[in-house]
Amino acid sequence: MPAQDVTGNDANKPLIGIGSCLAGNAVRYNGQTKAPNQHVRALCETFNARAFCPEMGIGLGVPRPPIHLVGSESSVRLVDVETHTQDHTEAVRDYARNVLRQAPELSGYILVKASPSCGYDRVKRFNEKGNLAAYDQRGIFAAALAEFDPLLPLEDDGRLNDPSLRESFVSRVYTYHQWQLLLSEGLTAAGLVAFYSRYKYLAMAHHVPSYKSLGRMVANAGKEDLNQLGDQFISTLMAALTQRATRRSHSNVLFHLAGYLKRQLGPAERQRLSELIDQYRTGLVPLVVPVTMLKHHFANNPNAYIEQQTFLSPYPDELKLRNLV
Known part of the structure; x- marks a missing residue:
């Protein structure tokens, strides 16, 4: 799924990225979208906004098997929930790199709360047996954005309530x-x-x-x-x-x-x-x-x-x- 401009393209406004599900697109693993809160809506009206979805961007369809983060606090992988054999970690990291290459003018990004790919913080981490270990991670896509462009302002839709x-x-x-x-x-x-x-x-x-x-x-x-x-x-x-x-x-x-x-x-x-x-x-x-x-x-x-x-x-x-x- 290509990147999608959510709002107009006013050269005087900063461009931000936003999770595609927050932009009203039915791209979640179960074919649903995620209703943005009033603050996300207001910011999308203030900025130019472009929607991205890491899972769709790496070729996963809708619906698709759910994924989660598995591993130790310092080393996690993004894998399918059922078998832990489908590892999407590097593909999602590469997608983040491509987003920044395709849109170097991005001045910020609104991530998706709790998402194993797009969560800003406190994302669930599971052990190899599939049991919840902690809430101590950043989503793989979010972490890659921060690594490849440390200056890029990041927040998720939940934190923007503050x-x-x-x-x-x-x-x-x-x-x-x-x-x-x-x-x-x-x-x-x-x-x-x-x-x-x-x-x-x-x-x-x-x-x-x-x-x-x-x-x-x-x-x-x-x-x-x-x-x-x-x-x-x-x-x-x-x-x-x-x-x-x-x-x-x-x-x-x-x-x-x-x-x-x-x-x-x-x-x-x-x-x-x-x-x-x-x-x-x-x-x-x-x-x-x-x-x-x-x-x-x-x-x-x-x-x-x-x-x-x-x-x-x-x-x-x-x-x-x-x-x-």
Whole structure:
């Protein structure tokens, strides 16, 4: 079964992959589909989405014998449930490699919860006798995607129910998409510095040590091999963005940004902004409240450096992801 575009092809939108069953296709072993949750549907409307099915991609039909993961914690095989003699491990790994070759513009992937091929984590592992051993695996296709493109943001439909994980996933997809666009134009030292300037506060919100490390890296732009430096930079940035941002870390960034307004705002406005940030820090209001106030003040007091900061708008506001974190 070839890859299938689920949504339109808007060049301005990132492209994500999605499990074909989540896209409404009856490709599961029993001939059924899997209804996507509301968050998956919303993301498919936000991004360009292309559907893939590893089992169909390696030539297995519908219906087909069920498969599961068998082996030790560090070494599993993807085999048929009944006899354990049909081993699909390498074929599925090769299919993942081919997906990335056919769609190098992929900026993220929505996997399928609990699937032995497409599960993100906590997938069932069985012993050679067919008895359940643990919930400690990643699906073979999912693991291969992570191995062949470590930068590619991955989540499954179940984990996307968590507002924090959903917000993180979308942030990483847009970040990776912007990096891919930068590379398509040709990486330059100036381009790398400009990219860091846009993403520094987003990195700070997720992982301060990485934020500091990124700053040291771009200080060497023009002095070191640019391709190697670029690889190190984006690996560090994407790893930082996988760290959960907290109310405390977000508040730290909000106060940094508010510092750019200290000469433009009167005492009462500064006090009100500080109170809103503190209300967010203590859980009284969501992140969107102080961010909206900051945007309001910067609209009235333009600052070219702050206007470019991805932290203020890491993705389209209409997604409303910051209403819940």
